[in-house]
Amino acid sequence: MIGAGFGGIYAAHKLANELGLSVIGFDKADGPGGTWYWNRYPGALSDTESPLYRFSFDQEMLQEDTWEHNYLTQPEILSYLERVMDRFDLRRHFRFGAQNEVTSTVYRDESGLWEVTTARGDVYRARYVVNAVGLLSSVNMPQIPGLDTFAGEVLHTGAWPESHDLAGKRVGVVGSGSTGNQVVTAVAPQAAHLTHFIRTPQYSVPTGKRRVSEQELTEVKDHYDEIWAQAKNSSVAFGFEEPTTPALSVSEEERNRVYEEAWQRGGGFRFMFGTFGDIATDVEANETAAVFIRSKITQIVKDPEKARKLTPHDLYARRPQCDSGFFEAFNRDTVDVVALKETPFQEITPQGVVTEDGKLHELDVLIFATGFDAVDGNYRRMEIRGRNGLELNEHWQGQPSSYLGVSTAHFPNWFMVLGPNGPFTNLVPSIETQVDWINDLVKQAEDHNLKAIEPTAEAEEEWGQMCTEIANMTVFTKVDSWIFGANIPGKKPSVLFYLGGLRNYRDVLQDIRENGYRGFRLEPSYIPAGA
Numbered sequence: 001m002i003g004a005g006f007g008g009i010y011a012a013h014k015l016a017n018e019l020g021l022s023v024i025g026f027d028k029a030d031g032p033g034g035t036w037y038w039n040r041y042p043g044a045l046s047d048t049e050s051p052l053y054r055f056s057f058d059q060e061m062l063q064e065d066t067w068e069h070n071y072l073t074q075p076e077i078l079s080y081l082e083r084v085m086d087r088f089d090l091r092r093h094f095r096f097g098a099q100n101e102v103t104s105t106v107y108r109d110e111s112g113l114w115e116v117t118t119a120r121g122d123v124y125r126a127r128y129v130v131n132a133v134g135l136l137s138s139v140n141m142p143q144i145p146g147l148d149t150f151a152g153e154v155l156h157t158g159a160w161p162e163s164h165d166l167a168g169k170r171v172g173v174v175g176s177g178s179t180g181n182q183v184v185t186a187v188a189p190q191a192a193h194l195t196h197f198i199r200t201p202q203y204s205v206p207t208g209k210r211r212v213s214e215q216e217l218t219e220v221k222d223h224y225d226e227i228w229a230q231a232k233n234s235s236v237a238f239g240f241e242e243p244t245t246p247a248l249s250v251s252e253e254e255r256n257r258v259y260e261e262a263w264q265r266g267g268g269f270r271f272m273f274g275t276f277g278d279i280a281t282d283v284e285a286n287e288t289a290a291v292f293i294r295s296k297i298t299q300i301v302k303d304p305e306k307a308r309k310l311t312p313h314d315l316y317a318r319r320p321q322c323d324s325g326f327f328e329a330f331n332r333d334t335v336d337v338v339a340l341k342e343t344p345f346q347e348i349t350p351q352g353v354v355t356e357d358g359k360l361h362e363l364d365v366l367i368f369a370t371g372f373d374a375v376d377g378n379y380r381r382m383e384i385r386g387r388n389g390l391e392l393n394e395h396w397q398g399q400p401s402s403y404l405g406v407s408t409a410h411f412p413n414w415f416m417v418l419g420p421n422g423p424f425t426n427l428v429p430s431i432e433t434q435v436d437w438i439n440d441l442v443k444q445a446e447d448h449n450l451k452a453i454e455p456t457a458e459a460e461e462e463w464g465q466m467c468t469e470i471a472n473m474t475v476f477t478k479v480d481s482w483i484f485g486a487n488i489p490g491k492k493p494s495v496l497f498y499l500g501g502l503r504n505y506r507d508v509l510q511d512i513r514e515n516g517y518r519g520f521r522l523e524p525s526y527i528p529a530g531a
């Protein structure tokens with residue numbers, strides 16, 4: 001097991017506690033939590049609402065757990081995951097710390113075993129390998145000339161130190177994705193000065209974070225079964241109904257009423273997928289939502305020049321964002337915005353950042369909120385060899401593929417949680433779905449003494465083609481973002497997600513199971529341990 005985030009924790013529970021296998025997990029972090037271990041930056045918050053950003057599998061825990069707000073902060077999610085570790089006695093399976101980073105996993109054809117090597121040089125042999133290495137985990141650190149000469153402090157949001165005081169400092173933030181937006185909003189009130197360096201402005205709507213009442217909590221707990229059923233039978237699994245009404249089928253007045261209601265209610269996914277059915281698929285419908293958000297930015301940001309730099313003009317077609325007062329932060333005199341497309345970085349000096357207009361932005365701290373080498377980034381950092389020594393990077397040729405987001409041809413008994421071309425949703429229910437599926441496959445292999453279980457190349461190719469066809473039906477492909485690997489210099493853009501929704505994904509899995517695990521090759525004969 002590699003990784004101790006939501007994926008690794010649940011997989012360890014299933015494989016050790018339910019299947020009774022001997023499980024060893026590795027995480028290069030010093031403790032569990034994955035995303036929520038690493039991303040401790042000020043303002044870090046889930047944008048899935050509290051009832052649904054947790055596991056659904058344990059009824060007692062669902063009833064016992066409680067939350068104060070409709071969204072969870074990073075410390076709350078970390079503490080939740082630590083509780084899950086303790087509750088299911090999972091800590092004993094994991095080895096943490098930099099020395100336990102897995103550097104290679106190599107399949108030995110003769111024995112049908114994987115050799116897993118750690119940074120310390122320890123070698124473990126395993127029949128199955130589960131990669132739960134995270135899809136937003138391998139940080140993207142831009143190379144800007146002079147960065148190493150900076151006399152102040154350089155931080156990346158995805159590898160944030162334990163605690164950090166930014167009060168009274170002159171802070172620069174690079175990046176305006178979900179993370180940049182959260183960090184700017186949280187740091188603006190404390191910093192002596194904050195400069196936000198934006199390359200591509202983004203659409204963002206309010207999160208609508210608020211306290212929840214006892215009565216609301218009780219209602220959720222009384223109806224948890226229905227709440228999960230609804231989410232798992234929807235597309236994005238964020239817990240709201242997904243209407244099919246086209247945006248242009250109603251009057252402009254009605255459309256703006258719907259948008260205003262969603263704006264007041266809050267939630268990025270809710271705004272994109274809970275207002276009209278075609279914002280993510282039709283350019284004209286998309287523009288109506290974009291116009292609405294642009295008009296809000298103009299209303300909120302008092303300085304017209306700042307508002308101009310903060311206003312996006314392309315499609316509303318990245319992972320939808322929400323914020324707790326991002327645009328409002330720019331009404332402070334101490335918060336400035338630099339449009340990098342107008343004045344790009346020239347160099348970094350010991351004092352700060354110099355832009356091409358010759359201006360020096362003096363800084364004490366420079367924060368990179370520049371995202372991740374998403375989905376396959378952590379796989380490319382390891383040496384992974386399948387049958388006949390085939391290297392995963394050779395197999396993928398820069399364009400990662402999979403069958404169902406969980407496995408890939410020529411890599412027997414080797415599984416991925418949230419691998420390439422897995423579902424694009426609120427992720428915990430997708431993680432549970434995939435881990436349950438991996439658990440089923442391992443159980444099949446154990447029950448039938450299989451030496452190996454792996455997808456055929458044809459099944460993988462068909463799945464990839466389907467993911468591409470679905471992606472091409474959306475507006476997401478028309479904009480560069482991490483969803484297609486287009487945020488990393490030199491990375492070949494490709495389809496990295498199944499955009500068909502969680503319900504359809506679960507139906508596909510069910511159908512494959514009912515049809516004898518169609519698309520998988522089952523290699524007979526291994527004598528299970530203890531037989």
Ligand code: FAD
Pocket residue numbers: 002003004005006007008026027028029033034035036037039044045046047048053100101102103132133134135136137179378382417418425426427428431
């Ligand atoms: P991760 O939590 O990323 O865990 C992977 C672990 O693998 C890491 O701890 C890493 O150290 C370890 N690892 C990787 N490679 C190795 C190696 N070679 N050796 C040893 N260890 C290794 N999703 C949502 O659905 N809703 C949200 O609101 C949401 N908010 C997010 C906010 C932020 C700031 C970020 C970065 C992501 C957010 N996500 C959100 C996505 C989030 O990543 C997933 O929801 C989920 O936490 C992923 O869990 P995971 O176990 O798959 O991976």
Ligand code: NA7
Pocket residue numbers: 136142143174175176177178179180198199200319340369370371372482487
């Ligand atoms: P994102 O969404 O990938 O955003 C990264 C931001 O950093 C984005 O604004 C990028 O601009 C910017 N960026 C990246 N490289 C550079 C360089 N070299 N110079 C200037 N600006 C740069 O990452 P996040 O961490 O915010 O969010 C990722 C996901 O994690 C998020 O969707 C949630 O699911 C949690 P660009 O747009 O490429 O012009």
